[in-house]
Amino acid sequence: MSRVTLITPKSPPPAPPPQDLYAKRKQIYPKLAHGKFRTVKWAAMVGMLGIYYLVPWLRWDRGTGVPDQAVLADFGGERFFFFGIEIWPQEAYYLAGLMILAALGLFLVTSLFGRVWCGYACPQTVWTDLYIWVERAFEGDRAARMRLDAKPMSFNKAWRKVGKHAVWLLIAFVTGGAFILYFHDAQMIAQTFFIGEAPLSAYWFAAILTFTTYVLAGTMREQVCTYLCPWPRIQAALTDEHALNVTYRYDRGEPRGPHRKGESWEGRGDCIDCKQCVQVCPVGIDIRDGAQLECIHCALCIDACDDMMKKVDRPTGLIAYDTDIAVARRAAGMPTQYRLIRARTVLYGALMVAIAALMAWGLLNRGTFEVNVLKDRSPPYVRLSDGDIRNGYTLKLVNKSGEAREMTLEANGIDGLELDVIGLEATEAGRMLLPVAAHGVDRYRIFVTVPKETAGGRDHFTLLLQDTATGELHGNRTSFMAPGD
Amino acid sequence: MSEHDKDIDQPTGVETTGHEWDGIKELNNPLPRWWLYIWYATIAFSIGYMVVMPAIPALPGMGTNTRGLAGQSDRMAVAEQVESLRTQRSASGAALLTASLEEIETDRELQQFAMASGESAFGDNCATCHGAGGRGAKGYPTLADDAWLWSGTLEGIQYTLQHGIRHEEDPETRFSLMPAFGRDRLLERQQIDDVVNHVLSLSGREVDEAASSRGADIFAAQCASCHGEDGAGDRTFGAPNLTDDIWVFGSEYRDVYNSVYDARNAHMPAWGERLDEATIKSLAVYVHSLGGGE
Numbered sequence: 099m100s101r102v103t104l105i106t107p108k109s110p111p112p113a114p115p116p117q118d119l120y121a122k123r124k125q126i127y128p129k130l131a132h133g134k135f136r137t138v139k140w141a142a143m144v145g146m147l148g149i150y151y152l153v154p155w156l157r158w159d160r161g162t163g164v165p166d167q168a169v170l171a172d173f174g175g176e177r178f179f180f181f182g183i184e185i186w187p188q189e190a191y192y193l194a195g196l197m198i199l200a201a202l203g204l205f206l207v208t209s210l211f212g213r214v215w216c217g218y219a220c221p222q223t224v225w226t227d228l229y230i231w232v233e234r235a236f237e238g239d240r241a242a243r244m245r246l247d248a249k250p251m252s253f254n255k256a257w258r259k260v261g262k263h264a265v266w267l268l269i270a271f272v273t274g275g276a277f278i279l280y281f282h283d284a285q286m287i288a289q290t291f292f293i294g295e296a297p298l299s300a301y302w303f304a305a306i307l308t309f310t311t312y313v314l315a316g317t318m319r320e321q322v323c324t325y326l327c328p329w330p331r332i333q334a335a336l337t338d339e340h341a342l343n344v345t346y347r348y349d350r351g352e353p354r355g356p357h358r359k360g361e362s363w364e365g366r367g368d369c370i371d372c373k374q375c376v377q378v379c380p381v382g383i384d385i386r387d388g389a390q391l392e393c394i395h396c397a398l399c400i401d402a403c404d405d406m407m408k409k410v411d412r413p414t415g416l417i418a419y420d421t422d423i424a425v426a427r428r429a430a431g432m433p434t435q436y437r438l439i440r441a442r443t444v445l446y447g448a449l450m451v452a453i454a455a456l457m458a459w460g461l462l463n464r465g466t467f468e469v470n471v472l473k474d475r476s477p478p479y480v481r482l483s484d485g486d487i488r489n490g491y492t493l494k495l496v497n498k499s500g501e502a503r504e505m506t507l508e509a510n511g512i513d514g515l516e517l518d519v520i521g522l523e524a525t526e527a528g529r530m531l532l533p534v535a536a537h538g539v540d541r542y543r544i545f546v547t548v549p550k551e552t553a554g555g556r557d558h559f560t561l562l563l564q565d566t567a568t569g570e571l572h573g574n575r576t577s578f579m580a581p582g583d
Numbered sequence: 584m585s586e587h588d589k590d591i592d593q594p595t596g597v598e599t600t601g602h603e604w605d606g607i608k609e610l611n612n613p614l615p616r617w618w619l620y621i622w623y624a625t626i627a628f629s630i631g632y633m634v635v636m637p638a639i640p641a642l643p644g645m646g647t648n649t650r651g652l653a654g655q656s657d658r659m660a661v662a663e664q665v666e667s668l669r670t671q672r673s674a675s676g677a678a679l680l681t682a683s684l685e686e687i688e689t690d691r692e693l694q695q696f697a698m699a700s701g702e703s704a705f706g707d708n709c710a711t712c713h714g715a716g717g718r719g720a721k722g723y724p725t726l727a728d729d730a731w732l733w734s735g736t737l738e739g740i741q742y743t744l745q746h747g748i749r750h751e752e753d754p755e756t757r758f759s760l761m762p763a764f765g766r767d768r769l770l771e772r773q774q775i776d777d778v779v780n781h782v783l784s785l786s787g788r789e790v791d792e793a794a795s796s797r798g799a800d801i802f803a804a805q806c807a808s809c810h811g812e813d814g815a816g817d818r819t820f821g822a823p824n825l826t827d828d829i830w831v832f833g834s835e836y837r838d839v840y841n842s843v844y845d846a847r848n849a850h851m852p853a854w855g856e857r858l859d860e861a862t863i864k865s866l867a868v869y870v871h872s873l874g875g876g877e
């Protein structure tokens with residue numbers, strides 16, 4: 099690696115005033131930006147809010163007796179439905195896998211393009227953006243809002259503020275309300291909710307999410323990102339000098355200074371110090387100070403600056419997605435170099451592919467039928483009056499498919515072994531036929547009796563189940579206990 | 584930190600805490616003020632909590648812990664839950680009372696209810712002697728096998744549960760009395776040895792043939808009236824089958840000798856005195872299901 103020092107352009111700090119223990123929050127009035135990133139963000143917002151509000155209403159036919167909601171976390175029924183996939187509680191590792199994939203995805207994207215998640219997709223950003231849009235509709239853009247806040251209370255000010263908060267609360271309620279749709283049948287809960295017959299937990303969660311949406315997106319905003327969220331800290335470890343972050347290209351911008359029409363651009367930088375980048379910034383920082391923890395990489399300052407550059411007839415991209423190393427090398431008069439394929443991006447990518455492949459393999463090869471045999475512990479065995487030894491078992495048949503099944507059951511492996519299923523008669527052909535309901539767990543009590551001549555100590559036998567329709571075979575080796583050693 | 588050693592971080596212009604780890608210094612950024620207010624709010628909350636909820640344990644001279652304005656008590660909450668469960672269950676409980684035992688066993692819903700409450704009542708009351716799952720113990724019959732002393736039908740089991748065995752306070756209790764042949768000097772030791780040899784031979788055990796044939800006569804005279812001429816037992820008297828492989832009091836020579844010498848007249852309480860009818864019925868269904876139901 100070349101010897102390039104990364105420097106942050108900044109005039110030496112003035113003598114600090116005596117530092118206060120607590121900081122008063124500075125109210126931020128972000129100005130509306132126009133440009134390609136703003137357009138992308140509007141589209142992303144509409145897309146993601148649309149998904150969030152509409153997905154619970156999608157239907158997916160799974161047959162009778164099973165919810166037909168495409169995406170549903172059914173806690174009462176202990177099932178998680180995702181379109182054609184049905185996850186049972188004992189398979190929660192699929193959810194864990196999904197979380198791991200999501201985390202690795204974040205790592206990968208962050209090491210490639212910086213905080214893309216924060217800038218475009220984080221609910222905190224999306225809802226804050228939506229709330230600012232409402233604020234702008236009622237109170238106007240930055241300058242108008244600042245003027246309004248400075249004025250004393252008046253009717254004009256009052257109705258704008260009340261209207262804004264009313265719409266905020268409405269959005270908050272719809273957000274909290276949509277959340278519970280993921281945990282109940284959407285149509286049913288939407289009806290019962292308003293006549294007061296929904297479960298208490300539904301009201302509780304709707305209320306909590308209404309409150310948090312209103313507070314976090316309405317009043318807390320950048321304070322959440324700066325002080326509450328762990329991600330800005332983590333991303334510092336994930337980014338490096340090769341990651342494409344929203345960057346002020348000081349190599350091109352400095353020395354900065356106002357520029358009058360017709361003046362020469364010789365011997366000065368392109369930054370005209372118009373502070374548009376600061377005014378649009380939703381977290382109220384100056385990107386020209388370099389990478390900062392507060393910056394959510396919303397890229398709105400890129401839009402703002404590009405606008406100005408067009409006005410003064412300079413090339414756009416004074417603020418752009420760029421890497422620290424590229425800027426530093428240009429500043430030192432060296433050729434730029436970009437390296438998206440690096441050890442860490444390759445590692446994250448490979449891990450993601452591996453985990454996704456593992457999960458897909460698991461899902462594709464996932465049996466829809468499970469056999470569990472639970473041996474009675476007490477009594478471990480029973481001596482019958484003719485001296486034969488009997489063991490009791492509970493047979494648990496788990497059917498995850500939408501089809502009811504019928505299984506034949508036999509047992510073998512110990513001489514003279516006899517099998518009884520409580521409540522079932524053998525067919526004329528001497529077979530045991532066990533019906534298993536669709537999407538369900540069926541339990542059968544079975545007794546296995548071994549003549550006293552062949553019983554002794556711990557022995558093993560095999561329970562064989564076969565689907566009468568498909569021929570699918572399930573074997574289960576189980577122990578048999580008898581007195582003796 | 585005194586004024587002169589204030590350390591200012593150069594790029595940010597923020598004061599550091601003065602601590603350094605491997606060349607890394609910690610900035611002493613001011614805390615947002617709302618964070619401080621949240622801390623005040625938690626203090627206010629904790630004071631409110633102590634007023635409203637039980638919070639201060641019993642100190643000397645106080646007698647009891649503080650109760651709090653809300654009167655919250657976990658013990659009472661549990662009592663209320665138990666009470667509401669009881670009312671919820673009373674419908675099924677009432678159905679248990681009117682349904683016959685056969686109906687309970689065939690109606691899937693009633694059967695599951697009876698099994699659940701039977702199992703828990705069994706654990707509370709019966710398992711002490713009969714063992715979990717009715718596994719039995721020496722002197723306490725196994726309920727999961729296929730042999731019964733008095734009766735193995737649903738009604739029979741219910742009757743035994745209701746009235747007990749040799750429970751003197753209950754006039755309808757299951758009753759019989761085996762004489763203590765040795766202790767009461769009804770038989771000589773030699774005779775007891777003979778009869779024990781004969782009893783053991785009934786289930787195909789190897790015995791002293793001569794003693795056994797002498798014992799056969801004594802058996803016919805003394806034992807057959809209850810245990811049957813062939814020793815197959817009689818449930819009218821709760822007399823066990825002596826020809827099978829099940830021995831409640833042990834199958835060794837010594838065990839059987841003691842049984843004849845001292846007699847075995849085991850007791851079981853009449854649960855009708857302590858448990859309500861629905862519970863008795865549930866217990867009957869549960870015991871019947873353990874593996875020996877007839």
Ligand code: SF4
Nearest residue numbers: 369370372373375403
């Ligand atoms: S918007 Fe561009 S030109 Fe204006 S101050 Fe910011 S960096 Fe400089």
Ligand code: SF4
Nearest residue numbers: 379393394396397399
């Ligand atoms: S500095 Fe730019 S990218 Fe960062 S938060 Fe502000 S406007 Fe968004």
